[in-house]
Amino acid sequence: MNRKYLPLVATMVVFLALFAVGGMMYRNFLSTLVLGHILADNAFIIIAAIGATFVILSGGIDLSIGSMIGFIGVCMAVLDRAGWHPLAAAAVLLCFGILFGAMQGFVIDFCDIQPFIVTLAGLFLLRGASFMVTLDSIPIRHEFVEAFATTRIPLPGRGFLTSSAIVMLASLAVAVFIAHFTRFGVNVYALGGDRESARLMGVPIRRTTVSIYALAGFYSALAGVIYALYTSSGYPLAGTSSELTAIAAVVLGGTLLTGGVGMVAGTLFGGMILGLISTLIIFHGSLNSAWIMIASGMLLFAFIVMHRFLVSSFDLRGNA
Amino acid sequence: MADRVETRPLVMAMRLRNHRAIWPLLALIVILIVDGIISPGFFNIRIVEGRLFGNLIDIFYRAVPTALVALGMAVVIGTRGIDLSVGSIIAISGAVIAWRIHEGDPHFVILLLSLGAAILCGMWNGLLVAGLGIQPIIATLILMVSGRGVGLLINLLYGGTDPSFESALLQGLSTGHVWLIPTRLILAALIFVALWLLIRHTALGLFIEAVGGNAAAAQLAGVNARLITFVAYAVCGLCAGWAGVILTADTHTSDPVSVALYIELDAILAVVIGGGSLAGGRIYLGMTVIGALVIQALTTSILISGLPPEYNLVVKAVVVLFVLLLQSDDARNALARPFRRAVR
Secondary structure (H helix, E strand, C coil): CCHHHHHHHHHHHHHHHHHHHHHHHCCCCCCHHHHHHHHHHCHHHHHHHHHHHHHHHCCCCCCCHHHHHHHHHHHHHHHHHCCCCHHHHHHHHHHHHHHHHHHHHHHHHHHCCCHHHHHHHHHHHHHHHHHHHCCCCEECCCHHHHHHHHCEEECCCCCEEEHHHHHHHHHHHHHHHHHHHCHHHHHHHHHHHCHHHHHHCCCCHHHHHHHHHHHHHHHHHHHHHHHHHHHCEECCCCCCCHHHHHHHHHHHCCCCCCCCCCCHHHHHHHHHHHHHHHHHHHHHCCCCHHHHHHHHHHHHHHHHHHHHHHCCHHHHCCCC | CHHHHHHHHHHHHHHHHHCCCHHHHHHHHHHHHHHHHHCCCCCCEEEECCEEEEHHHHHHHHHHHHHHHHHHHHHHHHCCCCCCCHHHHHHHHHHHHHHHHHHCCCHHHHHHHHHHHHHHHHHHHHHHHHHCCCCHHHHHHHHHHHHHHHHHHHHHCCCCCCCECCCHHHHHHHHCEECEEEHHHHHHHHHHHHHHHHHHCCHHHHHHHHHHHCHHHHHHCCCCHHHHHHHHHHHHHHHHHHHHHHHHHHHCECCCCCCCCCHHHHHHHHHHHCCCCCCCCCCCHHHHHHHHHHHHHHHHHHHHCCCCHHHHHHHHHHHHHHHHHHHCHHHHHHHHHHHHHHHC
């Protein structure tokens, strides 16, 4: 088997194993109903994580995801109150996401400031902007939200795919296409593998960097739209620290934070694993958020150590 | 001769412009001047209830936790690492204090236990980074994700219903004062001096910067790169632990979920504003403190300017970006280009 697929397979095995553990512990756990709910509940985080995967593949990082989700949410709610159709608002806000991401990418490349710091400023800027828009939680009352929530495709068994899960799977398909079947995707891997070699081979560094962050901006804005529609409200604190969840999902999905190694499809399973952990703990009946945090951390630890010994390429690109 | 006399101020100005300290210091001074204009009594310092009182003192006072964490962060960033878990370490050290006080330990022992817990956390990070060779950002992400959960569990050890406490010793260290000066300022200054001596007057600083510059080369040159990296994370844990003692004693309670939220970001910002590069190899302790002061001065000035507090984050983001743009040579040249042409 191609060594490239090893991390992806490992992630899928962990997911299936966790799912099987749930099935052994609880009746009715092994069903498409539970699966559908995990997909629906984590759709927004997985969408954001897909965007983050591109950034991380290129060797960068995007911390502005959570604030973007919050900001898009309050804007959706305020525009709804002003009488906009949610789809029109979403279209405008997605354009905003692309522009904001492109701006971050431009600052990173043009001023040669670390992505960590630039997107950190983006985090502060967008969170502050959502506080300036409103400090309250605003409901979105348009009938489209109702229609969005009730549209679903039945799965075999009792389960169903909600519309947010459908959007998520569709955007995953687009992302897989971009990453593996376009010149841009190849450039992203080249940039993450070795920036200097990529430049010498004629990869347009600036255009690629700007496009990567624009793409990430689009995906986190889409995550914000889905989150707003899913919760049918806008709240300025929404999505706090979900950038870390997204990064954790990317890491669990087998992508290396050093860049250049990983697959977009893995992120889906990474996000699903995180969702599965909270579902398992909720099934257990002790609704203790402490255990969710600790379990996620422990799994992250186990997974990273496993990777460390599974993937030999880590040795080449580790600390030194 | 006359020529040289004429150009000397220009040369000095050029040298000053290229000195790394100038931009953050300038930012701090500009912020303070703006404060002085908005609020006329800004620079007043008076004595109330036997201690110094005033906006300037307040900026120092509130900047202490961030500055402490940032000092530890500067050391870790010097090794080309990063520590995202400092907020969690603060939560854990605070939870240990509340727990042991409920168990009735002597308070001096509790202080040591809490700092010990923080060092242990730092050593765990060091073990992952130096021992297992995991990337710092992911290695510390593990403790960042789970650390606040650990704090909550420690609170549950005694029921967790009432994590508040009273302790003359700990509160004295945090909010007390000695001869007019707040104790936490004196202690922070002592820690700074100790760290400075350690970094600049022993070989440790040189070793850390060597490891950060090129770990493989340092190893070949006979520096034990793993050990040095490990020590750096332990030092960072200790600094965060001390900040945790101050913050926990200040609020008289342990609140693992929300204590010191985003402090890791502020601390990293302070290091970067102070001219440190995330690419490692450099430690600027004094500049890091100035970076922390810039952040706190900004927060304080937004409060006294009467702007709604929700503007805080936006102004912070804009100022931070501006300072960083000024530090970047490319951006400065691009900004200066139109003016230069006009002069020609």
